[in-house]
Amino acid sequence: MANLIPGLNSFPRPARRVTTAKLPREEAEEVTILSGQVDSGNSAFRTSFMRPGMVLVEHTDGSGKYVVGTDTNAKHQTQAAVSTLVTNPGSGGLDGVVTIEGHWGSFTVTLSGSNTDSAVAAAIIAAAAALNPESQAPITAADTTGEVTITNHDRGAGTWLKASHATVTGMFGASGQSSYGVDPDVLVTEKYVDMLNGAAASHDSASGEVLRVGRFDASNLINLTAEAAAVLLKRGSLFDGTPTLAG
Numbered sequence: 001m002a003n004l005i006p007g008l009n010s011f012p013r014p015a016r017r018v019t020t021a022k023l024p025r026e027e028a029e030e031v032t033i034l035s036g037q038v039d040s041g042n043s044a045f046r047t048s049f050m051r052p053g054m055v056l057v058e059h060t061d062g063s064g065k066y067v068v069g070t071d072t073n074a075k076h077q078t079q080a081a082v083s084t085l086v087t088n089p090g091s092g093g094l095d096g097v098v099t100i101e102g103h104w105g106s107f108t109v110t111l112s113g114s115n116t117d118s119a120v121a122a123a124i125i126a127a128a129a130a131l132n133p134e135s136q137a138p139i140t141a142a143d144t145t146g147e148v149t150i151t152n153h154d155r156g157a158g159t160w161l162k163a164s165h166a167t168v169t170g171m172f173g174a175s176g177q178s179s180y181g182v183d184p185d186v187l188v189t190e191k192y193v194d195m196l197n198g199a200a201a202s203h204d205s206a207s208g209e210v211l212r213v214g215r216f217d218a219s220n221l222i223n224l225t226a227e228a229a230a231v232l233l234k235r236g237s238l239f240d241g242t243p244t245l246a247g
Contacts, residue, residue, distance in 0.1 A: 014044055016052045018190050018221075019214045020240045026213035028187050031056065034065040035202045037195055039222060048202065050193040053220040055228050056210065058185045065204065066187065069223040070247045075184035077156035077227060082163045082177035083147040084120070086170055091115045096167040099176075100124070102152055103159050104138040107131055117143040124150060157183040157234065186231040187212060188221065218243035 019025070038047040039054060056066040057074035067074050080102070086093070091113065098109040109127040114120045121141040128137035139161065141150045152161050157180075164176030190209040197203045213232070218241035225247040233239070 013192055016220050017217045018053045018188065019211070020217050021215040024213050024215060024236050024238065026211065026235070028210045028212050030206050030208035031187060031210055032065045033193060033195065033205045033207060034059060034063075034067050035195065035204045037068050037071070039068075041222065048195040050189065050195060051222060052190050052192060053217075054189045054193070054222045055224045056187045056189065057228060066185075069186070069225050069228045077184065077231070078182045079152045079155045080159055080161035080179035080181045081149055081151040082161055082172065082179050083144070083149045084117075084171055085147075085173060085177075087146045088116050094120060094165070094168055094171055096165060098124070098163060098165050098171070100128075100139060100150060101162045102138060104152075104154065117146075117148050120148045124148070152181065154181065156181045156231070183231045183234065185212075186228045188214060188216065188232070213237050215240065216243075217241065223247075 033056065037050070039050040040047050042049060042051055055069035057069050057071070059065045059067050060073050060075050092115065094111050094114055096111060098111060100107055100109065107127060109124050111120060111123055114123050121143050124139075124141035125137070128139050131137060136153060138154070139150055139152055141148055150161065150163055152159055159181035160179065162176050162178040163172050165171040187210040189207055190211060191207065193205050193207045195202055195205050213235050215238045216232075218239040221243050223246050224243050226245050229239070229243060229245065
């Protein structure tokens with residue numbers, strides 16, 4: 001009788017081309033894939049056996065483990081945001097010029113009599129909206145319980161934001177408040193990964209053959225979301241063909 005233990009059984013593994021050229025290429029160190037992840041489109045064997053070309057994204061819990069790109073616990077690109085150091089300053093407490101800068105450019109907001117957080121936020125929103133009424137304002141602002149938070153609309157690496165007050169340095173600190181957007185770590189597997197152990201139980205699986213950058217065969221990428229594709233392309237990856245996007 002054939003050995004049917006998933007971790008030990010020998011079976012054919014259909015060849016899959018993940019990359020189409022040697023360069024560009026950047027390999028990642030061995031990563032851990034969280035137990036329970038599946039390759040739902042794997043009809044050649046079983047869904048717990050991941051095919052090469054699986055897109056992985058780091059988990060939101062900070063454990064350092066990875067999930068498939070469409071998993072609800074996959075990290076997303078973040079927005080830069082800065083917050084005031086004072087709240088509800090009272091009449092004229094923040095009067096003066098606030099400068100807001102980012103990867104998109106800069107503008108100023110003149111505060112006058114904005115003695116509450118909600119009034120300050122409203123003044124910033126109005127100034128941002130007036131930059132170009134026909135396009136989306138680059139930032140938004142909100143009264144966020146004890147502070148005013150200014151947030152970029154754009155997300156991810158390469159985006160940034162800074163706010164400072166010309167005369168009231170206590171509003172954002174003497175040097176102003178700065179922040180930048182962050183991309184999640186996105187990887188692509190090059191080999192098959194078995195998510196079951198020898199006892200046919202789901203377990204965390206290690207994979208040492210994963211790429212951060214590559215020239216990918218777009219038709220063989222699995223669970224690739226638009227966001228993950230953007231991160232891979234931003235790093236310098238290339239796609240041969242048009243990928244099928246998931247999620």
